[in-house]
Amino acid sequence: MSTAHNKVLQAKDVRQLEGRKAMMALIRRDLRLAFRTPGQSLNPVAFYLMVASLFPLGIAPERETLSQLAGGIVWIGALLAVLLSLDSLFKGDNDDGSLDQLLLSPHPLPLLVLGKIIAHWLTTGVALIVMAPILALMLHLPEQAFPALMASLLLGTPLMSLAGGIGAALTVRVQRGGVLLTLLSLPLYIPVLIFGTGAVQSAVDGMGYSGHLLWLGAFLVMGLCLAPIAIAASLRIVVDG
Amino acid sequence: MYFENFASLVDMGGHGIYVWPTYALGLLVILYNIVSPMMARKKIVTQIRRQAKAANNRKKPASSDTGRKVNSHEQFSANGQQQASTTESSRTVNEGE
Amino acid sequence: MNWTFFHKLGSPKWFYEISGKWLPWLAILAALMMATGLTWGLLFTPPDYLQGNSYRIIFLHVPTAFLASAIYVSMAIAGAVTLIWRIKLADMALKCMAPIGTSFCFLALLTGAIWGKPTWGTWWVWDARLTSMLILLFLYFGVIALRGAIRSATTQARACAILTLVGVVNIPIIKFSVQWWNTLHQGSTLKLTEKPSMAPEMLWPLLISIAAFYLFFTVVLIIRLRTEILDRERRTKWVRNAVEAGARS
Numbered sequence: 103m104s105t106a107h108n109k110v111l112q113a114k115d116v117r118q119l120e121g122r123k124a125m126m127a128l129i130r131r132d133l134r135l136a137f138r139t140p141g142q143s144l145n146p147v148a149f150y151l152m153v154a155s156l157f158p159l160g161i162a163p164e165r166e167t168l169s170q171l172a173g174g175i176v177w178i179g180a181l182l183a184v185l186l187s188l189d190s191l192f193k194g195d196n197d198d199g200s201l202d203q204l205l206l207s208p209h210p211l212p213l214l215v216l217g218k219i220i221a222h223w224l225t226t227g228v229a230l231i232v233m234a235p236i237l238a239l240m241l242h243l244p245e246q247a248f249p250a251l252m253a254s255l256l257l258g259t260p261l262m263s264l265a266g267g268i269g270a271a272l273t274v275r276v277q278r279g280g281v282l283l284t285l286l287s288l289p290l291y292i293p294v295l296i297f298g299t300g301a302v303q304s305a306v307d308g309m310g311y312s313g314h315l316l317w318l319g320a321f322l323v324m325g326l327c328l329a330p331i332a333i334a335a336s337l338r339i340v341v342d343g
Numbered sequence: 344m345y346f347e348n349f350a351s352l353v354d355m356g357g358h359g360i361y362v363w364p365t366y367a368l369g370l371l372v373i374l375y376n377i378v379s380p381m382m383a384r385k386k387i388v389t390q391i392r393r394q395a396k397a398a399n400n401r402k403k404p405a406s407s408d409t410g411r412k413v414n415s416h417e418q419f420s421a422n423g424q425q426q427a428s429t430t431e432s433s434r435t436v437n438e439g440e
Numbered sequence: 441m442n443w444t445f446f447h448k449l450g451s452p453k454w455f456y457e458i459s460g461k462w463l464p465w466l467a468i469l470a471a472l473m474m475a476t477g478l479t480w481g482l483l484f485t486p487p488d489y490l491q492g493n494s495y496r497i498i499f500l501h502v503p504t505a506f507l508a509s510a511i512y513v514s515m516a517i518a519g520a521v522t523l524i525w526r527i528k529l530a531d532m533a534l535k536c537m538a539p540i541g542t543s544f545c546f547l548a549l550l551t552g553a554i555w556g557k558p559t560w561g562t563w564w565v566w567d568a569r570l571t572s573m574l575i576l577l578f579l580y581f582g583v584i585a586l587r588g589a590i591r592s593a594t595t596q597a598r599a600c601a602i603l604t605l606v607g608v609v610n611i612p613i614i615k616f617s618v619q620w621w622n623t624l625h626q627g628s629t630l631k632l633t634e635k636p637s638m639a640p641e642m643l644w645p646l647l648i649s650i651a652a653f654y655l656f657f658t659v660v661l662i663i664r665l666r667t668e669i670l671d672r673e674r675r676t677k678w679v680r681n682a683v684e685a686g687a688r689s
Contacts, residue, residue, distance in 0.1 A: 352483070391670060
């Protein structure tokens, strides 16, 4: 960048730059923290594996039955695993006081919140997406549905992190708020589940699933724009109020 | 009425077993929505009345024969001392609420 | 624009006094309308050509279903007012509406399920409207649970307001998704609450029942609100006087 260009930089551009930098720094910090305690990050993945194994044990191990249910089980398992991991989204920061610091920072809180969600998805959602094909194999999901499964999970897991973040923010100061968090987040997850499994089912039937993915994409864009604002507002209400 | 006798009213062409319990449930929900607010109101009103009465009792030291710990100010029933006792009791009124 | 009227609306004392005058009349009117609508529908309408006498459940199911959704939307509006203008009365209204809405949602689900048995042969069916109503029940549970979990009154007010607003944005999405999901999986084609051309003999009691339930909701809300006002404003002199005067409802 030339110096002339630098001189034209206005104050608000600098602040925006700082905001984005702050978000990236927050993401890096969260990722570093997550890698320091890999056990904690792997819990949702282990849970995912175990929950998916419960279904054949509880229903039937026959291939035909399972392959009909496989799409739903893989999706529901991922949903439950994300729910489980949401509890720690803000709790860790709340316990050591960094949450208050975040709220005091001059950067726009929705941006920082978005950073936290991105970090959460990178540590949880991505791991679940990697596990999913293995589970789908174990549950005899028909092969033609695998791309649909991966694509729908790729769109759905960040969406679930975003939507679940609202419940996590509202319950961050509640004692034993884990179940309440689940109760609050589930209605938000139902459309995601419907379209995610719809895509997989469509693929199993050999039909197109781009419509489902487009809907998921639309929800994701909406979530990216609106959820951080709702989460930031919830955090301010619950922490300052 | 489209039912000739009471028996056909209850039976409703075989559907009575669905219709009547449904209406009974409806009546239950309506009753819940009437009784629950009234009970809540009664509870709150008695609470407030009791608190108001307690506050009044504390303001009148002469009528303190309910076994409360003796206020040294009560020995002096002169008006001058009543000033001090009312400020003290008004402080306790605030704490009590 | 005279804004004092708007701000007067937010005064709990003013509301208490005004509602005290109107309440008996509203209550009588609600009772009359509900009795009329329900007995008319239950006893004095002809049986349906297709469904026989089981359709009489409609006079309970449709009003409660409408109200369950309408109450949630009202809660969202109250929540928005709480967040924007910080009017305490709005939060009190939100708190009082929640149990009423939950009970109506629950009744709508039950009546819908029981209606399904003679119509479709099963006690529960994952039809689009019933499923959406079930999710609405979850939304209600969430608001009530959140209120119970938070201690401070101001935080309760604003947290529940945000939750209700998020929920109300979610409702059209849920309705759309569930409708879509249901048409995909639907075997039968009968819709439960489909109101095709309704004969006027059946339509009138239905309309009266709907209006009666709306009025009933208003009356119950006013009673609950008055108690809530007394509770929250108990330290004020006017509450003490009102209670001592032995105010009834």
